Amino acid sequence: MEQERINGLVEKYNQGQAGPADIRLIEQLIEEGRIDLSQLAQLKQLDDLVMKFETPAPSADLDDNFYQMLKTVKQKNKRFSWSRFFAWPEFAPKLAFASVMLIIGFLGGYLFFPSPSSNKEVAELKDEVLQMKEMMMLSLLEKESATERLKAVSLTSEMSSVSDKVTNALLQTLNNDENINVRLEALEALKPFVRDSRIRSELVRSIGKQDSPLVQVALAELMVQLQEKSSVKELRKILENKNTPRDVKKQIEEGIKTMT
Amino acid sequence: MKTPVQDLETFSDNALMLKVKDGHLDTLGLLFERYKKPLFGFFYGMNKDPELSEDLVQNVFFRILKYRYLFRGEGDFKTWMFHIARNVNHDHYRKNKLGKAESVESWENRLGHDDAYSVQLQQDEEAKMLTLALGRLPADKREIILLSKYQEKKYKEIGEILGCSEGAVKVKVFRALQELKVVYQQLEKQM
Structure with missing residues (x-):
């Protein structure tokens, strides 16, 4: 609607000539914000009167009652009450906080202190892996390729503990393998277990079975390191052997000297 | 030197109400002083009963205290307060079943009997x-x-x-x- 027509309508209303249809139209324009209530002069006069009109003041009783009520509520607030503690609006955040802390506690406990049952599971798993490695090692030792057998022997270095089956296999390799490198590697692999007297005596016995000077020297050095006096007899046998190279004999002799 | 109370008086309604929400219940006194007259005026305008109006003002402030945790400080305090005032007024008439039964006569009678207020008005x-x-x-x-x-x-x-x-x-x-x-x-x- 044009502004001029709106102005005309307002004018008509202010002169008290607006009919019901005009009133409806005015209401619509007021709702749309195109006519301001202050434009309607007659109503504005009355509205001003309403705004100006002073209501009587409340009595002093209101003040007294209010401050008394405030005092009572404050006193109640100071006292601890279970019903207030559990009042939902205030209790809900407390409950939420407690729940979160509980969950964090459980998670922390689970992560930092694994339960005995999970400990047992881990141990079982480790055991299974070890057994698998042993099996792999034993089967690799059967291979024809020396490289595969070398790999098998070096596998023992990854094992934290080994069974007698493994040490026996290593001793057998040391005594019987046709490849010198594999035998030397087997001797190397047995070194961590020399505290075991059975292994030490097997090593002493192994001296007489070796024909390779390299292995003989390596064994002699190990015996010196261990100060294994029982090996002297076996070492002397090597010295007595005509086929033993001179350098080897010299090294073994020096070794025997340090032990006797 | 300003006292803490004088400082508080310069605070906005919302800031004061948030203090009340935080447990500083005494601060409600300042809001009461600011709005007791307009609230009384509103109720008195509705029922022309000064005693009842005072009771209803008291009810409004009681509800403000009771439901203070609901005040979020996003809207205008005065709007929230009048919202409560309106509910208090409706609840009163619903409880007393006076709403529809109230006639203009009874309303005018009350006005006539209340000398202190009517004298003031007659002037x-x-x-x-x-x-x-x-x-x-x-x-x-x-x-x-x-x-x-x-x-x-x-x-x-x-x-x-x-x-x-x-x-x-x-x-x-x-x-x-x-x-x-x-x-x-x-x-x-x-x-």
């Missing part, structure tokens, strides 16, 4: 006529005029109290003033 002819005219309006129209007065014509906020649009509030005010004008003119003729 001002215009005010007396206006009070009478307001009393003859239906409760919803009387309410919108009083809300417009005490909310200082902030129609958007009144819309929030009534749950309608700003435009709808303006139309309600227009209709109420229209009716008030008619009643007022009738009274003028009788004088």
